[in-house]
Structures are given as C-alpha cells and as structure tokens.
Amino acid sequence: MKRVILSLCLAAMVCAAPALAAAPQPTSKIDISKMGGRWYEIARFYNHRQKDCFAAAADWVRTGDGFSVTNTCRQGAVTGPVKTVKASAKVVDPxxxxxxxxxxxxxxxxxxxxxxRAPDQSWFILATPGGNFIWLFAREAQMSAAAKSAAVARIKQLGYDTGKLQFTPH
Structure with missing residues (x-):
C-alpha cells in the first residue's frame, strides 16, 4: 500500500511540475500497426520515476482499442533487479x-x-505535451552511430537541450 501511495504522490508531482517549454506538435503520421513489439530506451531527460533505471524498454502489445504497454528497467545497474510498470495506451489523435x-x-x-520518427520507424522521439520530458526509443538496444546522431540532431531541431539527455546503458 505504501508503494502505491508513493507512486501516486510522485506521479502527482510530475504532472504538477511547471512546463519548461511547450512541446512542438508531432511532425509525422505514425503507422500504428508498427508500434507493437519491443522498444529500447536510448536516452531520456531525467525524471524521478526512472531514477537509477538501467536497460529500460517498453513492450507494446495491440489490444482491441489501443495497446497494453509494459515498461521495464533494471534497478541500480544493468544486471539489477527488474522493475515493471504497466499501462494501457489509446490513440487520442487518429x-x-x-x-x-x-x-x-x-x-x-x-x-x-x-x-x-525515423522514416523506417526504427526509432521515435516521445515527449510530454508540456515539454518537460523527452525519450528516444529504438528497435535495437544499441543504435548505429549514424542513426543515434540523426535522432539526437532531430531532438535539438525540435528545440530541446540535448545536453540534458541521459543515455540509457543496456
């Protein structure tokens, strides 16, 4: 019970945090049929919910009207204990x-x-609408140098301070 209350308090603090800058509007239509499967977190802005989180990934499974998403990471180290958070996801802009x-x-x-997203949808950039948080996800745990450079350059073009990116060890 303490864990649930702590999670709710942390979520409330994150949602109540003032926006650093508004996120830009999405620029690409997403082929929703290609969202399913495993996505590896490559980089993110710091957030309390992912403190000491290594080898983070998100598994998207198609459901009737959306997705079931299971976020996992390893606590403290790449070989640390697994932490799992589940969510349901629904498209709100068809x-x-x-x-x-x-x-x-x-x-x-x-x-x-x-x-x-990449033209082949091998990576995508995810953000909160307020601009506080951003993530880079890819199909592979290790992106090629060229793909990673292109994705980080795109994050910068979108107006984010890429110096704040924390790269996720896998």
Whole structure:
C-alpha cells in the first residue's frame, strides 16, 4: 500500500511540475500497426520515476482499442533487479496516431506525443505535451552511430537541450 501511495504522490508531482517549454506538435503520421513489439530506451531527460533505471524498454502489445504497454528497467545497474510498470495506451489523435494517452494503475493518465520518427520507424522521439520530458526509443538496444546522431540532431531541431539527455546503458 505504501508503494502505491508513493507512486501516486510522485506521479502527482510530475504532472504538477511547471512546463519548461511547450512541446512542438508531432511532425509525422505514425503507422500504428508498427508500434507493437519491443522498444529500447536510448536516452531520456531525467525524471524521478526512472531514477537509477538501467536497460529500460517498453513492450507494446495491440489490444482491441489501443495497446497494453509494459515498461521495464533494471534497478541500480544493468544486471539489477527488474522493475515493471504497466499501462494501457489509446490513440487520442487518429488523424496522425501521434498522440496517445497512457493510463497507469488504472488511475493516473498522461498524454504523450510521438514528435518524430525515423522514416523506417526504427526509432521515435516521445515527449510530454508540456515539454518537460523527452525519450528516444529504438528497435535495437544499441543504435548505429549514424542513426543515434540523426535522432539526437532531430531532438535539438525540435528545440530541446540535448545536453540534458541521459543515455540509457543496456
């Protein structure tokens, strides 16, 4: 019970945090049929919920009206104990499929925007609408230097301070 209360308090603090800058609108239509499967977190801005989180990944499984998303990471080290957080995700902008609302523990809802993606959808940039948080996800745990450079350059073009990116060890 303490864990649930702590999670709810942390989520409330994150949602109540003032926006650093508004996120830009998504630029690409997302082929929602290609969102399923495993996505590896390559980089992110710091956030309390992912403190000491290594080898982070998200598994998207198609459900009737959206996705079931299981986020996992290893606590403290790449070989540390596994931490799992489950969510449901629904597209809230069917014109682009780039805006999704995730609900955690059936109680906490947060909208996320897929700001851009690789032409082959091998990576995507995810952010909160307020611009506070951003993530880079890819199909492989290790991106090629060229792909990583292109994705980070795109994050910078979108107006984010890439110096704040924390790269996720796998």
């Amino acid at each position: 014109a682009t499929n780039a805006k999704v609302k995730m609900t955690f523990m059936g109680l906490i809802a947060q909208e996320y925007w897929i700001l851009d």
